[in-house]
Amino acid sequence: MHLCTFESREKTRMNQRHADQLVASFRYFEPCGAALIAKVFRNLSDKHPNVRALFPEETGHLNKRFFDTLGQVVSNIQRFHALQGPLGELGRRAEREGANAGHYRIIRSELIEVMAELAADDWTEELDCLWRQTLDAVSGAMLAGVTVAEELRAAA
Numbered sequence: 001m002h003l004c005t006f007e008s009r010e011k012t013r014m015n016q017r018h019a020d021q022l023v024a025s026f027r028y029f030e031p032c033g034a035a036l037i038a039k040v041f042r043n044l045s046d047k048h049p050n051v052r053a054l055f056p057e058e059t060g061h062l063n064k065r066f067f068d069t070l071g072q073v074v075s076n077i078q079r080f081h082a083l084q085g086p087l088g089e090l091g092r093r094a095e096r097e098g099a100n101a102g103h104y105r106i107i108r109s110e111l112i113e114v115m116a117e118l119a120a121d122d123w124t125e126e127l128d129c130l131w132r133q134t135l136d137a138v139s140g141a142m143l144a145g146v147t148v149a150e151e152l153r154a155a156a
């Protein structure tokens with residue numbers, strides 16, 4: 001089991017060193033970013049076909065966009081509020097396909113597993129923890145986008 005050992009203060013706002021580490025980690029994967037996501041989709045097909053089925057059969061166009069979104073997230077991690085609108089929009093798109101919090105956790109685990117596998121000896125417990133926090137924040141913002149839309153509908 002992975003235990004994140006950061007101070008609680010750092011859980012609410014990532015410090016600069018961690019933000020830099022995340023960007024460096026993203027850059028490390030950048031040359032093969034689309035291939036990384038393609039591998040995540042292949043693994044989902046094998047291990048979680050129900051989650052894979054939420055995405056289009058052909059993900060060629062999606063792989064790069066998905067990876068680029070992670071790049072935008074890590075580049076703006078210190079200004080996460082700026083990401084909430086666009087991530088909320090993605091969350092509403094995903095919700096229309098039937099996505100729920102459990103699906104996001106599976107995608108998070110599969111992404112981290114593929115990153116760890118590709119990085120091999122360069123992967124660290126700290127990176128594991130940083131990416132986990134980041135992907136949890138992404139899922140939270142995507143799910144919040146659904147809640148906001150529901151609340152607006154209810155208030156209308």
Ligand code: HEM
Nearest residue numbers: 054055056062065066069070090093094097099100103104
């Ligand atoms: C279970 C969760 C998710 C589901 C079901 C889902 C589903 C989808 C679907 C069906 C599309 C449209 C594909 C198409 O146009 O052919 C899409 C687009 C996209 N998704 Fe997701 N998604 C999920 C999670 C995520 C996450 C975690 C990210 C964050 C990186 C993400 C990033 C994107 C991006 C960048 C696009 C392209 C948007 C555009 O058209 O420009 N998705 N998603």
